[in-house]
Amino acid sequence: MPELDAIDRKILxxxxxxxxxxxxxxxxxxxxxxxxxxxRVRLLEERGVISRYIATVDQKALGLHVSVFISIKLARxxxxxxxxxxxxxxKWDEVLxxxxxxxNRDYLLRVVAADLASYETFLKTKLTRLDGIASIExxxxxxxxxxxxxxxx
Amino acid sequence: MPELDAIDRKILxxxxxxxxxxxxxxxxxxxxxxxxxxxRVRLLEERGVISRYIATVDQKALGLHVSVFISIKLARxxxxxxxxxxxxxxKWDEVLxxxxxxxNRDYLLRVVAADLASYETFLKTKLTRLDGIASIExxxxxxxxxxxxxxxx
DNA sequence: CGTCTGATTGGTAAAATATCCCAATATCGG
DNA sequence: CCGATATTGGGATATTTTACCAATCAGACG
Numbered sequence: 001m002p003e004l005d006a007i008d009r010k011i012l013x014x015x016x017x018x019x020x021x022x023x024x025x026x027x028x029x030x031x032x033x034x035x036x037x038x039x040r041v042r043l044l045e046e047r048g049v050i051s052r053y054i055a056t057v058d059q060k061a062l063g064l065h066v067s068v069f070i071s072i073k074l075a076r077x078x079x080x081x082x083x084x085x086x087x088x089x090x091k092w093d094e095v096l097x098x099x100x101x102x103x104n105r106d107y108l109l110r111v112v113a114a115d116l117a118s119y120e121t122f123l124k125t126k127l128t129r130l131d132g133i134a135s136i137e138x139x140x141x142x143x144x145x146x147x148x149x150x151x152x153x
Numbered sequence: 154m155p156e157l158d159a160i161d162r163k164i165l166x167x168x169x170x171x172x173x174x175x176x177x178x179x180x181x182x183x184x185x186x187x188x189x190x191x192x193r194v195r196l197l198e199e200r201g202v203i204s205r206y207i208a209t210v211d212q213k214a215l216g217l218h219v220s221v222f223i224s225i226k227l228a229r230x231x232x233x234x235x236x237x238x239x240x241x242x243x244k245w246d247e248v249l250x251x252x253x254x255x256x257n258r259d260y261l262l263r264v265v266a267a268d269l270a271s272y273e274t275f276l277k278t279k280l281t282r283l284d285g286i287a288s289i290e291x292x293x294x295x296x297x298x299x300x301x302x303x304x305x306x
Numbered sequence: 307c308g309t310c311t312g313a314t315t316g317g318t319a320a321a322a323t324a325t326c327c328c329a330a331t332a333t334c335g336g
Numbered sequence: 337c338c339g340a341t342a343t344t345g346g347g348a349t350a351t352t353t354t355a356c357c358a359a360t361c362a363g364a365c366g
Contacts, residue, residue, distance in 0.1 A: 005213075012215075015208035019172065022323060033345045038325070049161050049214040054207060055168035057304050061202040062157075062165075064304060067252065069261060084301060086298045089275035093305035099220065099294035107220060108292070112304060139261070145239045151217060151265060152246035175352060186316045244341070 004049070007032065009153040011040055012049065016150035019053045033147070056149070064112045066119050067141040072107040074135040079122075082106075082133050088130055094122050157202070158252050160305040162186065165202065166194055167218035172206045174280065209302070219266045220294040223280070224258040226287045234285050235259075241283055258290075 004012075009031040014021070022027075027037035044050045059067075074081055082100070089095045089109065097110040113119035127136065157165070163183040167174070174182075180190035197203045210218075227234055235253070242248045242262065250263040266272035280289065 012208070012210050016210055017207060018205065019208040020206040023325090024323080033290075034324090035326090035345050035346075039343085042325095045212070048210045048211055050211045051211050052171065053173040054170060054209060055172040055203050055209060056205045057165050057167070057169055057306070058201055058204050061169055061200070062304055062306060069254075070254075086177040089276075090299050093301075094265070094305070095299060096301050096304070097213060098299040099222075100296045101222075102293045102295060105292075107298070108294070125266060128293055138271055140255045141261070142255060142306055143253045144173075145253055145260070146243050146248060146253075148249045149207060149209060150246070153207070153215060176354090187353090188317075188355090189315050195354095208332085215353080 004153075006047075006142070008040060008044065011037070011044065013150070014152045015041070015050065016153070023028075059112065059144075063114050066113045066115055067144065068111045068113070068119060069139045069141065070107075070111060071105040071110040071135075071137040071139070072109065073104070074106050075104060075132045075134045085130065092122075092126055154244045157306075159194060161197065164190070164197065166201065166303070168194070169306075185305065197269075212297075217265045217268050219268055219272050220297065221266070221272060223260075223262040223264060224259040224288075224290040225296070226257070227259050228287045229260045230259060230286045238253065238283065238285070245275075245279055247279075274283045 007030050013028065014026055016028055023034045023038050023041075025032045026041075030037060032040075040048075042048070059065075068140045072085075074085060085107070086098070089098050094111050094113060096112060097108075100106065101108050111119070111122065111128055113122055123136075124137075127133075156280075166183055167179055176191050176194075178185045180187045180302050183190060185193075193237065194203070225232050225238075227238060238260070239251070242260075247264050247266060248262055249265060250261075252261045253259065254261050263273070264275065266275055276289075276291075280286075
């Protein structure tokens with residue numbers, strides 16, 4: 001796997017913030033002409049460094065006013081239990097992020113919902129119906145101070 | 154602000170997962186021809202429902218192996234203190250997410266770093282140098298079970 | 307039940323952009 | 337300094353986006 005050089009990193013940095021700019025614009029910004037710039041982008045895609053191109057949607061515009069962080073502890077932590085839990089939460093669109101954690105909590109989830117009522121529905125019809133959960137603790141976000149998808153390059 | 158109808162939601166749902174498909178493909182998927190589909194996308198952009206188009210980059214490919222959640226409590230919670238904190242963390246690329254929380258912790262941050270050493274550098278040279286922080290508590294993610302940018306539509 | 311009005315759709319053509327090919331240039335090891 | 341290899345740049349072509357306009361559809365109202 002070849003290393004990323006300074007130009008590759010510039011390309012990633014720009015595309016992480018705006019993937020709609022033209023190759024000409026991107027090439028200008030990174031100091032190349034269109035051809036080599038295009039080839040570098042294609043290689044980054046093929047190597048999986050660039051994984052996808054997506055549109056970001058405004059959470060408020062969709063009426064999703066509630067963001068919740070949920071700490072979860074499982075009754076047992078065998079691999080089979082962890083896998084079962086992972087499969088379940090992967091299906092649910094409300095769960096945007098899920099991490100297996102160190103410390104005394106097993107999982108940390110970020111969940112969005114339209115309001116408290118629909119969050120309660122999510123809890124009652126989905127999360128609490130899972131087997132093997134020892135405890136659930138919800139912490140609500142009052143506001144999103146920063147949200148970025150752009151990794152430091 | 155006009156409501157989003159079923160076709161708008163289909164458009165958003167597809168573009169959240171792949172913004173590189175052509176208008177022709179998208180139009181086929183939502184059951185329209187290119188013209189009205191294109192017009193709807195443009196309106197969604199103008200209304201701010203679609204906020205940006207971006208490339209997603211693979212965290213491992215960049216060598217960012219450490220994900221940390223940091224709970225922070227401030228010494229005081231006056232608006233001026235909150236704003237000062239928000240301005241500071243907004244500048245730092247390592248901080249991908251920051252939420253103002255309910256409960257006994259003021260902020261929850263998600264931070265990425267190459268390894269523990271560079272995370273320590275982040276703490277020592279940036280976070281702990283901020284004034285007005287009463288306590289910092291780091292929780293490490295062992296693995297990312299799910300990470301999605303696609304909001305439920 | 308028909309007709310009018312405004313909004314939405316679909317097709318087409320022009321403009322912008324991506325993509326590919328090949329020659330020119332730069333880089334690195336000896 | 338020279339040769340081999342990788343990278344770059346320009347131009348031609350194919351694809352895609354975008355704007356325009358006529359046709360269709362939905363709903364209000366007599």
